[in-house]
Amino acid sequence: MWDYTDKVMDHFRNPRNVGAIPDADGVGQVGSLACGDALKLTFKLDPDKKRIVDAKFQTFGCASAIASSSALTEIIKGKTLDEAAKVTNQDIADFLGGLPEQKMHCSVMGREALEAAIEHYRTGKSVTKTISGEVICTCFGVTRDEIERVIQENRLTSVEQVTNYTKAGGGCGKCKPDIQKLLDKARTGWETAAAAREPSRKMSVLEKIRRIEETIDREIRPLLQKDGGDIELLDVVGDRVIIAFRGMCARCNVAEFTMKDVVEARLREFVSNTLVVEEGSK
Amino acid sequence: MKTVYLDNNATSQVAPEVIEAMLPFLKDLWGNPSSMHYFGGQVRKHIERAREDVAALIGADPSEIVFTGCGTESDNLAITGAASSVAGVRPRIITSRVEHLAVLSPCLRLKEQGHTVVELGVDNTGRMDTEEARAAFKAGPAVVSIMWANNETGVLFPIEQIAGIAKESGCVFHTDAIQAAGKVPINVGKTPVDLLSISGHKLHSPKGVGALFVRRGTKLTTQMLGGHQENGRRGGTENVPCIVGLGTACRLALRHMNDEITRVASLRNKLEKGILASCPDTVVNGDTVHRLPNTTNISFKYIEGEAILYHLSDIGVCASSGSACTSGSLEPSHVIRAMGIPFTLAHGSIRFSLSRYNTDEDIGHTLANMPGIVKKLRALSPFVAG
Numbered sequence: 001m002w003d004y005t006d007k008v009m010d011h012f013r014n015p016r017n018v019g020a021i022p023d024a025d026g027v028g029q030v031g032s033l034a035c036g037d038a039l040k041l042t043f044k045l046d047p048d049k050k051r052i053v054d055a056k057f058q059t060f061g062c063a064s065a066i067a068s069s070s071a072l073t074e075i076i077k078g079k080t081l082d083e084a085a086k087v088t089n090q091d092i093a094d095f096l097g098g099l100p101e102q103k104m105h106c107s108v109m110g111r112e113a114l115e116a117a118i119e120h121y122r123t124g125k126s127v128t129k130t131i132s133g134e135v136i137c138t139c140f141g142v143t144r145d146e147i148e149r150v151i152q153e154n155r156l157t158s159v160e161q162v163t164n165y166t167k168a169g170g171g172c173g174k175c176k177p178d179i180q181k182l183l184d185k186a187r188t189g190w191e192t193a194a195a196a197r198e199p200s201r202k203m204s205v206l207e208k209i210r211r212i213e214e215t216i217d218r219e220i221r222p223l224l225q226k227d228g229g230d231i232e233l234l235d236v237v238g239d240r241v242i243i244a245f246r247g248m249c250a251r252c253n254v255a256e257f258t259m260k261d262v263v264e265a266r267l268r269e270f271v272s273n274t275l276v277v278e279e280g281s282k
Numbered sequence: 283m284k285t286v287y288l289d290n291n292a293t294s295q296v297a298p299e300v301i302e303a304m305l306p307f308l309k310d311l312w313g314n315p316s317s318m319h320y321f322g323g324q325v326r327k328h329i330e331r332a333r334e335d336v337a338a339l340i341g342a343d344p345s346e347i348v349f350t351g352c353g354t355e356s357d358n359l360a361i362t363g364a365a366s367s368v369a370g371v372r373p374r375i376i377t378s379r380v381e382h383l384a385v386l387s388p389c390l391r392l393k394e395q396g397h398t399v400v401e402l403g404v405d406n407t408g409r410m411d412t413e414e415a416r417a418a419f420k421a422g423p424a425v426v427s428i429m430w431a432n433n434e435t436g437v438l439f440p441i442e443q444i445a446g447i448a449k450e451s452g453c454v455f456h457t458d459a460i461q462a463a464g465k466v467p468i469n470v471g472k473t474p475v476d477l478l479s480i481s482g483h484k485l486h487s488p489k490g491v492g493a494l495f496v497r498r499g500t501k502l503t504t505q506m507l508g509g510h511q512e513n514g515r516r517g518g519t520e521n522v523p524c525i526v527g528l529g530t531a532c533r534l535a536l537r538h539m540n541d542e543i544t545r546v547a548s549l550r551n552k553l554e555k556g557i558l559a560s561c562p563d564t565v566v567n568g569d570t571v572h573r574l575p576n577t578t579n580i581s582f583k584y585i586e587g588e589a590i591l592y593h594l595s596d597i598g599v600c601a602s603s604g605s606a607c608t609s610g611s612l613e614p615s616h617v618i619r620a621m622g623i624p625f626t627l628a629h630g631s632i633r634f635s636l637s638r639y640n641t642d643e644d645i646g647h648t649l650a651n652m653p654g655i656v657k658k659l660r661a662l663s664p665f666v667a668g
Contacts, residue, residue, distance in 0.1 A: 012592065018662055033665060034625040036586065036605065036612065040664040058664035062588035066662060140612070163612070170612030
């Protein structure tokens with residue numbers, strides 16, 4: 001069985017907002033029977049046409065597809081259109097307490113349906129799926145734009161991850177070299193960006209600490225606080241950054257993962273790529 | 283919550299009699315059968331007794347049974363071992379598109395090593411075209427591997443006929459009988475197969491033991507090197523408790539064969555008819571005439587297999603699916619695809635596989651809940667009108 005969270009199972013067993021709004025302002029439909037999952041999202045705006053007052057879904061798919069759709073409707077209800085347009089697939093996964101890596105495509109399907117529905121409201125065109133640009137994966141009809149976007153938004157680094165998030169490469173597998181090229185391109189972009197941020201002169205100790213603090217405040221803490229956690233900077237010794245997890249993070253069994261994949265990755269990106277993060281004992 | 287286990291083609295309950303038979307070999311009789319002392323040596327005769335029991339299930343001579351570590355190993359040994367034993371040539375490998383991966387994967391490996399691999403197709407009920415097979419067999423030396431019964435649909439291949447045609451053309455013939463052994467009568471005395479695979483845990487013995495029938499005179503290159511065991515055909519100290527368990531399980535299977543093909547089949551039929559009658563837009567996948575007595579594979583239109591399985595699991599019913607989400611890949615199972623089942627049905631296919639331990643109550647419980655589950659999921663589906 002998949003390692004679904006209790007929240008995924010709850011939304012699967014008791015899906016919220018099932019159905020279709022008859023006089024919906026926005027309608028978005030993605031996926032197909034052939035693909036193995038499909039989602040139709042409808043939403044209704046308030047009289048000012050600003051805020052989403054109701055959202056309903058219909059989904060054909062596995063437990064996590066149903067849960068992701070249910071979560072999507074709960075997330076967007078009460079949001080303005082502009083706020084809703086900023087919802088990412090990661091927001092859907094986070095709402096559910098996470099999804100198994102191989103099921104991340106369910107959250108991407110949610111984000112795509114939302115986009116299609118907003119697009120439908122704004123242009124009046126009933127788009128079933130926005131196809132723009134070259135199709136990379138012909139088995140599942142996944143375009144270059146979609147793959148590049150998911151790579152960027154989720155900072156993906158392997159073909160397997162791209163398949164988990166978009167299904168691209170999960171059929172005959174012939175497009176895997178093309179996906180690798182897109183990954184290489186994205187990685188080069190990130191490295192260039194990081195190099196640009198790398199100071200040309202050696203940072204003073206004071207400046208390094210200041211930038212570490214800024215990055216923790218701006219990039220890291222908000223992420224951890226979403227899950228009821230927090231972080232404290234204890235010391236900086238050369239390139240060693242010593243931190244302590246607080247709140248939920250302190251008891252979290254994936255803290256090790258968070259430390260490397262969130263804290264260290266962000267600090268390397270925004271301060272210096274030679275930093276190593278360690279957990280202090282305080 | 284009572285468990286209703288309808289997933290016996292995945293694995294099966296170890297029979298209580300099997301556990302009893304095994305215990306002495308875990309507790310007291312733990313010696314090495316190859317040892318030159320009474321303590322180890324006394325174990326040998328129990329292995330040979332088990333060999334007789336396995337042989338009896340399929341009408342073989344005990345000397346033709348090689349114990350292995352699992353069904354997958356049996357398939358690997360048969361195909362790879364036979365392919366490297368044909369003198370002077372690199373034989374073609376002929377198999378079907380609906381084989382288990384334990385067969386298809388070694389075939390793929392041989393293809394990478396330069397063998398020509400031919401995969402025979404099936405029709406939409408999972409049946410093979412024997413004339414197409416005949417033509418393929420005639421084209422030169424080949425190792426053929428065609429399953430006795432399909433694990434996902436339960437469809438039985440006419441192995442007696444296919445093996446006969448293969449032998450006329452001089453092919454080496456292997457059959458994966460992992461799903462068939464213990465569920466339908468097998469007699470290698472009447473069916474001209476050279477190699478036949480059996481897995482313990484599909485017939486109420488523990489996991490970790492299998493057997494390969496190797497007809498006398500069949501050339502087979504040993505794959506597991508390192509010991510003289512099994513007449514040099516499979517090295518490694520014998521898994522004595524599990525071998526004894528497999529022997530007992532085969533004896534029990536023979537005893538219960540009639541029950542399997544009558545009572546278990548009628549329970550399966552009741553389940554199948556009940557679902558078709560109570561849930562609209564459902565179809566049975568595969569040939570329903572030539573089929574294992576315990577298996578049914580049913581597609582539920584407009585809904586997806588994993589979602590059905592999780593709802594079944596919530597009420598204690600264990601089954602499996604050929605849907606993409608459960609096959610570990612993003613596409614429906616290769617068996618369902620090879621049969622040309624449309625995607626509208628493939629993603630919602632559920633396999634129920636019974637055993638002699640199932641009761642009328644089990645089927646009643648499943649049937650009582652199935653319409654509600656289907657209705658609930660279809661209420662969510664964008665493909666159901668209204």
